[in-house]
Amino acid sequence: MLTEEERQEIEAEVPHYAQRRAISIDALKIIQRRRGWVSDESLNDLAEFLEMTPDELDGVATFYNLIFRKPVGKHVILLCDSVSCWIMGYERLRERLCSRLSVNLGETTADQRFTLLPIVCLGTCDHAPALMIDDELYRDLDPAKLDGILAKYQ
Numbered sequence: 001m002l003t004e005e006e007r008q009e010i011e012a013e014v015p016h017y018a019q020r021r022a023i024s025i026d027a028l029k030i031i032q033r034r035r036g037w038v039s040d041e042s043l044n045d046l047a048e049f050l051e052m053t054p055d056e057l058d059g060v061a062t063f064y065n066l067i068f069r070k071p072v073g074k075h076v077i078l079l080c081d082s083v084s085c086w087i088m089g090y091e092r093l094r095e096r097l098c099s100r101l102s103v104n105l106g107e108t109t110a111d112q113r114f115t116l117l118p119i120v121c122l123g124t125c126d127h128a129p130a131l132m133i134d135d136e137l138y139r140d141l142d143p144a145k146l147d148g149i150l151a152k153y154q
């Protein structure tokens with residue numbers, strides 16, 4: 001069930017859009033920010049609130065790859081695997097991250113601190129390779145820089 005605070009925050013977005021369903025991405029982000037991810041139960045409740053079917057809303061959530069439909073760690077690492085980053089050292093970054101965190105892509109560390117996910121181009125190809133942790137973008141990376149970056153999130 002949506003909380004009163006969630007309802008109010010979502011409702012505040014409604015006047016900015018012509019249709020109620022048009023706020024679906026913003027509403028999903030609100031739920032995710034408050035709950036960490038969007039469970040089936042949250043999605044069903046939100047769909048009802050937005051006057052959509054759960055399938056319609058799930059289609060939006062699945063298409064928009066920054067909506068997490070499974071639990072994630074405290075911090076989410078989005079590692080760009082598109083062409084510029086691939087050419088500029090993606091594979092070495094992936095190996096270092098997987099080794100340091102003892103996870104594979106798509107997994108969460110045992111202490112629930114990090115989830116490592118692949119993502120398409122982060123829009124900073126001229127500074128590849130790049131990754132994002134939560135809302136922070138890191139560019140011009142190499143494996144040695146990763147250790148210092150991860151340490152900021154310990």
Ligand code: FES
Pocket residue numbers: 080081082083084085086120121122123124125128129130
């Ligand atoms: S390919 Fe990685 S930022 Fe564009």
